[in-house]
Amino acid sequence: SEILTFKDIWVEYGEKIVLERVSLSISEGSFVSIVGPSGAGKSTFLRLALGQEAPTRGQVLLDGKALLPQCDPDRGVVFQRYSVYPHLTALQNVLLGLEFAKSPFLGRLYGKARRDAIQTATDMLTAVGLQHNLNIYPSALSGGMQQRLAIAQALVKHPRVLLLDEPFGALDPEIRLEMHDLILRLWAQHGLTILMVTHDLQEAFKLATRVIKVDKRRHDPHAPHRYGSGII
Ligand code: ADP
Numbered sequence: 001s002e003i004l005t006f007k008d009i010w011v012e013y014g015e016k017i018v019l020e021r022v023s024l025s026i027s028e029g030s031f032v033s034i035v036g037p038s039g040a041g042k043s044t045f046l047r048l049a050l051g052q053e054a055p056t057r058g059q060v061l062l063d064g065k066a067l068l069p070q071c072d073p074d075r076g077v078v079f080q081r082y083s084v085y086p087h088l089t090a091l092q093n094v095l096l097g098l099e100f101a102k103s104p105f106l107g108r109l110y111g112k113a114r115r116d117a118i119q120t121a122t123d124m125l126t127a128v129g130l131q132h133n134l135n136i137y138p139s140a141l142s143g144g145m146q147q148r149l150a151i152a153q154a155l156v157k158h159p160r161v162l163l164l165d166e167p168f169g170a171l172d173p174e175i176r177l178e179m180h181d182l183i184l185r186l187w188a189q190h191g192l193t194i195l196m197v198t199h200d201l202q203e204a205f206k207l208a209t210r211v212i213k214v215d216k217r218r219h220d221p222h223a224p225h226r227y228g229s230g231i232i
């Protein structure tokens with residue numbers, strides 16, 4: 001069944017058309033990669049799916065209903081960098097993910113609720129292999145470990161949809177392969193629907209059940225902004 005639907009979407013910034021009449025249905029449980037040149041509108045897709053940005057025209061639907069803006073536990077997101085807070089430890093970062101919709105302050109949780117939150121966050125960190133780094137700050141973690149932490153933060157509330165924007169783009173090739181194993185395992189274990197933007201075609205075809213290319217449908221060198229991207 002369909003979990004996420006982009007219906008006749010246009011995204012415009014003033015004169016500039018970024019996405020033009022884009023329709024796309026994402027099946028629940030699928031792993032969709034979005035590829036395409038820089039500036040084509042790939043990240044715009046993720047912002048729409050996240051509800052961070054509203055389309056100029058058209059609708060984004062989750063389970064057939066209009067998206068609630070931001071702070072929705074149904075969607076987790078990981079960016080290439082800076083997805084986690086540098087002034088919080090690994091555990092605190094994941095607790096923040098857990099409490100996001102309510103309050104970022106664990107300080108408001110007491111007793112059993114507090115112990116449960118810490119246990120849930122610790123379990124999630126264990127699932128990504130960070131069980132020995134609970135009280136470490138992100139700056140003391142390698143790039144791959146920081147992305148593991150970002151994934152733990154994004155998944156701790158068990159969202160149904162995981163949005164990934166070039167999540168492995170800054171990592172060394174071997175580490176990238178480890179991250180591929182991790183993300184495929186989490187995808188299967190959590191029954192996730194994944195939408196991943198990547199520049200790496202090989203990565204896109206290796207991981208995804210469906211690869212979508214976003215690009216300008218037409219080119220007019222005199223007025224490129226007149227034409228938005230579509231799915232090609
Ligand atoms: P991609 O992820 O494919 O590189 P983006 O989705 O980030 O592309 O951006 C698509 C286009 O929209 C780019 O040309 C970018 O400059 C433009 N854009 C994005 N955000 C804004 C904004 N707030 N105002 C104006 N233009 C924007």
Ligand code: ADP
Nearest residue numbers: 089091092093095096104105106107108118135
């Ligand atoms: P302890 O009593 O051992 O210091 P706490 O119960 O205070 O443990 O906190 C448990 C974990 O939650 C620790 O890693 C702590 O740093 C973190 N933590 C405490 N308060 C907050 C907060 N307001 N926001 C996020 N994390 C917090």
